Amino acid sequence: MNIQDMKKQFVKDLGQTGSQKDLEVLRVKYLGKKSEIYSSLRSLGQLDHEERKVMGAALNQLRGEIEAGLKSQEYELAQKEQTVLDFSEPGKKFEIGHKHPITQVYEELFEIAKTLGFSIADGPEVESDWYNFEALNMPKDHPARDTQDSFYIDESTVLRTQTSPVQIRYMEKHKPPIRIVVPGRTYRRDNDMTHTPMFHQLEGLLVDDRVTLADLKGVLTVFAKGIFGQDRKVRFRPHHFPFTEPSIEADVSCGLCGGKGCRSCKYSGWLEILGAGMVHPNVLKNVGLDFKKYQGFAFGMGVDRITMLKFDIDDTRMFFDNDLRFLEQF
Ligand code: DAH
Numbered sequence: 001m002n003i004q005d006m007k008k009q010f011v012k013d014l015g016q017t018g019s020q021k022d023l024e025v026l027r028v029k030y031l032g033k034k035s036e037i038y039s040s041l042r043s044l045g046q047l048d049h050e051e052r053k054v055m056g057a058a059l060n061q062l063r064g065e066i067e068a069g070l071k072s073q074e075y076e077l078a079q080k081e082q083t084v085l086d087f088s089e090p091g092k093k094f095e096i097g098h099k100h101p102i103t104q105v106y107e108e109l110f111e112i113a114k115t116l117g118f119s120i121a122d123g124p125e126v127e128s129d130w131y132n133f134e135a136l137n138m139p140k141d142h143p144a145r146d147t148q149d150s151f152y153i154d155e156s157t158v159l160r161t162q163t164s165p166v167q168i169r170y171m172e173k174h175k176p177p178i179r180i181v182v183p184g185r186t187y188r189r190d191n192d193m194t195h196t197p198m199f200h201q202l203e204g205l206l207v208d209d210r211v212t213l214a215d216l217k218g219v220l221t222v223f224a225k226g227i228f229g230q231d232r233k234v235r236f237r238p239h240h241f242p243f244t245e246p247s248i249e250a251d252v253s254c255g256l257c258g259g260k261g262c263r264s265c266k267y268s269g270w271l272e273i274l275g276a277g278m279v280h281p282n283v284l285k286n287v288g289l290d291f292k293k294y295q296g297f298a299f300g301m302g303v304d305r306i307t308m309l310k311f312d313i314d315d316t317r318m319f320f321d322n323d324l325r326f327l328e329q330f
Contacts, residue, residue: 001036003058003059003062006030006036006037006062007062007065010026010030010065010066010069011069013026013029014026014069014070014073017073017077018077019077020074020077020078023070023073023074023077026070027070030066031063031066031067037059037062037063037066040055040059041056041059041060041063044056044059098328098330100319100327100330101307101311101313101319101327101330102200102303102304102307102319104307104330105227105303105306105307105310106183106200106202106303108226108227109181109183109202109223109227109303110181110183111226112222112223112226112227113181113204113223115222116179116219116222117179118179118180118181118204118206119179119180119181120180120181120182120183121166121170121180121181121182122166122182122183122184123160123163123165123166123169123170123182123184124160125159125160125184125185125186125187126153126157126158126159126160127157127158127159127160127165128156128157128158129155129156129157129158130156131160131165131168131169132158132160132161132162132164132165133145133158135165135168135283135286135287136164136165136167136168136242136243136283137242137243137280137282137283137286138242138243139242142242149161149188149189149190150187150188150189151187151188151189151197158187159186159187160184160186160187161186161187161188162186162201162203162300163182163183163184163186163201163202163203163300164203164243164298164300166180166182166184166203167182167203167205167243167279167283167298168283168286168287170182170205171205171207171284171287171289172287172288176207176208176209176289176294176296177206177207177208178205178206178207178208178296179205179206179208180204180205180206181202181203181204181205182201182202182203182204182205183200183201183202183203183303184200184201184203185198185199185200186198186199186200186201187199193314193315193316193317194305194308194316195316196304196316196317196319196320198320199302199303199304199305199316200302200303200304201300201301201302201303202300202301202303203298203299203300204219204276204297204298204299204300205279205296205297205298206219206296206297206298207279207284207289207294207295207296208294208295208296209293209294209295210295211278211294211295211296211297212295213246213248213278213297215297216248216276216277216278216297216299217236219297219299220234220236220250220274220276220299221234223274223301224250224252224273227306227310228252228255228309228310229255232252232253232255233252233253233259234250234251234252234253235250235251235253235270236248236249236250236251237249237250237251239275239277241275241277242280243277243279243280243283243298244276244277244278244279244280244297244298245277245278245280245281246277246278247275247276247277248275248276248277249272249274249275249276250272250273250274250275250276250299251270251271251272251273252270252271252273252309253269253270253271254268254269254270254271255309255312256312257269264312271309273301273305273306273309274299274300274301274302275299275300275301276297276298276299276300277297277298277299278295278296278297279295279296279297279298284296304316304319307319311330
């Protein structure tokens, strides 16, 4: 290859280098022991005097140009790496995660439960017909058993529609006194502004001798005021659940209007927060407890609903969209 061609080839090769490593390859190719320039320089001795002078000068010039070219490209590449690694740039901000609003409310509920001496229990989300319904005194024709409301796995297995079956499981294994709360996911075939197919409940169960409805009302008042604020009023209304007798529902006074009535409380001044009652004798019978000796109370609340009421959220589906613009507000 003549000197002009070699120079052209070098300029072309140099233009394609992208790293210091590429440059090292080029240096070996053009200036190394196996390079054409090296061997040409070594064989200069075979030429006659005039030729040697001309050829020697040209080769040395080429070598000088190649060295200069490598050096300036090395500088160029270093400059580029500098712009990628700009040490004067502000550091990347680490976003700190935080607890989901539903988790926050659960933790508040656990705190209140703890001060009242309750411990935490749990149970399976895939539940048998017996535990989810039958043992809770929910006869076969009860509307909640309709396939419209429940997700059936097979004829006798459902995704639990409530945390109440854990009452049965717990009472089978433990003797009174019993004092538990049961957090957990529950499932129903519902999907609108105020219902998602999966939602969260907190169940409560207390079984002992000499337990009365007055004890239940006291405990529920502590929970309601603990979650919504000591200034809120609590009231109880008679209701019906198959697994409690008598049954009640609890309301807190509306925090937005102070009980006067507004859109949020549908102009009633009250917000319904939970269902409760005295454990039905049939339920105690189903776990082999002597219902003449023992009584108990139970309650169940929708934690998503309570979180919505507490933070004035009107669409429950937002809890599960994972939109940070929503979640970061709590
Ligand atoms: N399990 C009921 C439901 O899902 C809520 C409930 C009401 C639970 C009364 C209870 C209770 O333990 O005593 O609607």
